[in-house]
Amino acid sequence: MSTPANNGPKSAFNTFNLVAGAILVVGLILTVLRFTQGIGPVTNLDDNNPWGIWIGFDLLCGVALAAGGYTTSAACYIFGLKRFHSAVRPAILTAFLGYALVVFALQYDLGRPWRLPYPIFVSQGTTSLLFEVGLCVMLYLTVLFIEFTPAMFEWLGWKKIRGVVVKLTLVLTIFGVVLSTLHQSSLGALYTIAPSKLHPLWYSPYMPLYFFVSSIAAGMSMVIFEGSMSHKKLHRMMDEEYLKHHDGVVFGFGKAASLVLFGYFFIKTMGVAYDNNWHYLTSGYGLLFLTEMLGFVALPCFLYAVGVRDRNLGLIKKASIITVLGIVFNRFNVSMVAFNYHLPAADRYFPSMTEIGISIFIVTLGVVIFRFITTRMPIFFEHPDYKGDH
Amino acid sequence: MEAHNLQEYYTFTKGIMYLLMGGALVGVTLFWQFLMGGKAYRDENKKNYGDHH
Numbered sequence: 001m002s003t004p005a006n007n008g009p010k011s012a013f014n015t016f017n018l019v020a021g022a023i024l025v026v027g028l029i030l031t032v033l034r035f036t037q038g039i040g041p042v043t044n045l046d047d048n049n050p051w052g053i054w055i056g057f058d059l060l061c062g063v064a065l066a067a068g069g070y071t072t073s074a075a076c077y078i079f080g081l082k083r084f085h086s087a088v089r090p091a092i093l094t095a096f097l098g099y100a101l102v103v104f105a106l107q108y109d110l111g112r113p114w115r116l117p118y119p120i121f122v123s124q125g126t127t128s129l130l131f132e133v134g135l136c137v138m139l140y141l142t143v144l145f146i147e148f149t150p151a152m153f154e155w156l157g158w159k160k161i162r163g164v165v166v167k168l169t170l171v172l173t174i175f176g177v178v179l180s181t182l183h184q185s186s187l188g189a190l191y192t193i194a195p196s197k198l199h200p201l202w203y204s205p206y207m208p209l210y211f212f213v214s215s216i217a218a219g220m221s222m223v224i225f226e227g228s229m230s231h232k233k234l235h236r237m238m239d240e241e242y243l244k245h246h247d248g249v250v251f252g253f254g255k256a257a258s259l260v261l262f263g264y265f266f267i268k269t270m271g272v273a274y275d276n277n278w279h280y281l282t283s284g285y286g287l288l289f290l291t292e293m294l295g296f297v298a299l300p301c302f303l304y305a306v307g308v309r310d311r312n313l314g315l316i317k318k319a320s321i322i323t324v325l326g327i328v329f330n331r332f333n334v335s336m337v338a339f340n341y342h343l344p345a346a347d348r349y350f351p352s353m354t355e356i357g358i359s360i361f362i363v364t365l366g367v368v369i370f371r372f373i374t375t376r377m378p379i380f381f382e383h384p385d386y387k388g389d390h
Numbered sequence: 391m392e393a394h395n396l397q398e399y400y401t402f403t404k405g406i407m408y409l410l411m412g413g414a415l416v417g418v419t420l421f422w423q424f425l426m427g428g429k430a431y432r433d434e435n436k437k438n439y440g441d442h443h
Contacts, residue, residue, distance in 0.1 A: 255425060262421055266414045273406045276399070305421070309428025 020368050027361025030354050034108055042354040048340055049349035051109075056335035057359050058105035060187060061328050062098050063137070064211070067219025068226070069095025069144055070173075070180040075256075077173040084252060086245040089151055089379045090230065091223050093370065096144040099137060101366050108358055129186050129193075136183030143176045154383040155376060162386075185212040191334055199338035201280050201289040204271040207334075213264045214327060220257040221300075221323035224250050228317045234374055239381035251308055254316040257323065258304035265297045285338060292333060296326025 034042050045052050072091035075081045107113045120138055125131045146165060153162035188211025195203050204210065231238070231246060238246075272278060280286050300319040307315035336349060351359075374380060393399035 258425055259421075262418065266410070266417070270407060270410055273403060273410055276403045276406075305425045308425060 016371075020364050023361060023364040024368070026357060027364070030357050030361065031108075033354065034358065035111070039109070039111055042352065044349060044352045044355070046349075048343060048347055049336075051335060052349055053336070053351040053355045053359055054105055054109045056332055057328070058108075058362055059102050060331040060335055062102040062105065063184065063187060064215045064218040064327050064331060065222045065324065066095040066098025066102070067180065067184065067215040068223040069098075069147075069219070070176045071216055071219040072223055073147070073173045074177050075252075077170055078177065081252070083245060083248050086242045087223055087227065087249045087253075089148075090226060090374070091219075092144060092147045093151070093373060093379055094222065094226050096141070096148045097366050097370055099141045099144055101362050103137065103141060104365075105359075105362050129190050133183050133186045133190070136179045136186070140176060140179040140183065143172050143179065147172050147176070151373075151377045151379055154378050154386060159385070180215075181212060184215040185209065187211050191339075194339070197340055197342075198334065199280075199285050199341040200275060200277045201272065201285055202334050202338045204275065206267065206271050206274070209267060210264070210271070213260065213267065214330060217257050217260040217264060217323055218327040220253045220260070221320040221327075224253050224257070224317060224320035225324055228320070230374070230380065234371070234380060237374055237380045241382055242380050247313060250313055250316055251311070254304045254319065255308045257320070258301050258308065261297055261301035261304065261323065265293065265301060268293060268297070285341065288333065288337065292326065292329055296322060296329050300326065 030042070039045065043052060043054075068091040072084060072087050076084045076088050103116075107116070110116075119125065119131060119134050146168065149165050150162050153159075153165065185208035188207035188209070191198055191203070192205060192207050227246065227249065272281075281290060300322040303315055303319035303322070306312070307319060340348065378386075393402060
């Protein structure tokens with residue numbers, strides 16, 4: 001068994017901890033303000049713009065970027081691509097934390113956390129897409145937690161229960177893929193009820209398909225991006241097995257992401273043709289749309305392809321960053337920039353500093369928890385007692 | 391494009407979509423060739439068949 005070089009950071013007072021600590025303290029103060037002052041004083045939300053950055057970024061981007069969990073586990077356990085196995089645990093952990101923080105962030109918008117179970121257990125709105133999204137996220141978060149537990153049980157030394165959970169892997173993976181397909185697309189479907197509010201270049205009856213397909217590219221890009229970051233910052237926690245497969249995972253996911261982005265570009269173009277929206281491309285919003293399509297879809301698609309052809313890891317990693325930013329750009333456009341596009345500038349939404357601060361706080365919280373877990377539990381290395389037991 | 395009735399509108403938009411779909415079919419074939427070629431392909435062949443394939 002190859003073991004990680006080291007078991008944790010040397011000093012608690014390093015730059016990362018100090019910066020993260022400062023952000024968390026400010027975030028906690030903002031949280032107290034949000035839950036004592038109400039949503040009005042701390043946000044720029046109003047009746048025209050009831051959903052802001054907490055939905056557009058924390059929820060829509062959080063869910064899309066957490067898609068690495070189901071794509072990686074599906075590739076490994078359903079399609080039998082065992083060479084991606086070393087990427088499964090980091091991807092599952094990223095997805096679990098992503099979804100957990102989506103639910104956490106939603107509380108800032110909803111305001112009454114104790115009523116979180118109501119839509120599922122007390123008053124179900126079965127005709128609402130939001131009900132379906134809520135149900136899927138609740139079930140998928142549970143699935144992700146169970147998928148994550150073997151690493152926790154190995155860390156705690158609970159062999160029996162770990163053995164039981166590992167036997168459920170395939171069932172959980174299938175369940176996770178089904179649930180992800182449902183709610184990733186439903187988030188896009190949410191916006192099909194507002195055809196008059198969303199700009200025609202982004203509005204399409206195929207939005208559920210766009211959201212689902214783009215989430216696959218986002219998930220794979222996030223696995224590459226997160227793997228690259230971890231490779232730099234958490235290298236000491238990785239064993240030889242993980243390091244041996246790292247390049248193969250990057251090339252494999254880069255190739256797949258390139259194909260998915262190619263398909264995504266075409267179905268988006270078909271959407272423009274379907275509604276005959278070509279004339280909008282010469283407007284200001286058209287420029288924004290072209291920037292999104294050419295700069296954040298076609299460009300990373302091409303970079304991924306060249307990176308895979310030339311075995312250029314650096315290029316693939318750059319493409320993954322552009323794709324991740326592109327997904328954020330797309331979700332921002334759908335939920336904020338191109339939403340309510342017909343309103344005068346004075347009535348348009350721009351997030352307040354508190355809203356931005358809370359979003360930064362939540363991202364930092366995710367990074368801190370990810371770091372805490374990966375420096376303790378067998379995420380980037382195999383536990384000596386279970387070597388090759390998969 | 392100026393459509394005078396729904397028939398003309400759909401003939402136009404459907405026509406464009408069929409053209410795009412045809413382009414996509416050709417495009418995806420060429421893109422597949424591009425993606426599967428290059429250094430990665432040569433390295434794989436070299437690994438499997440040596441230098442004399």
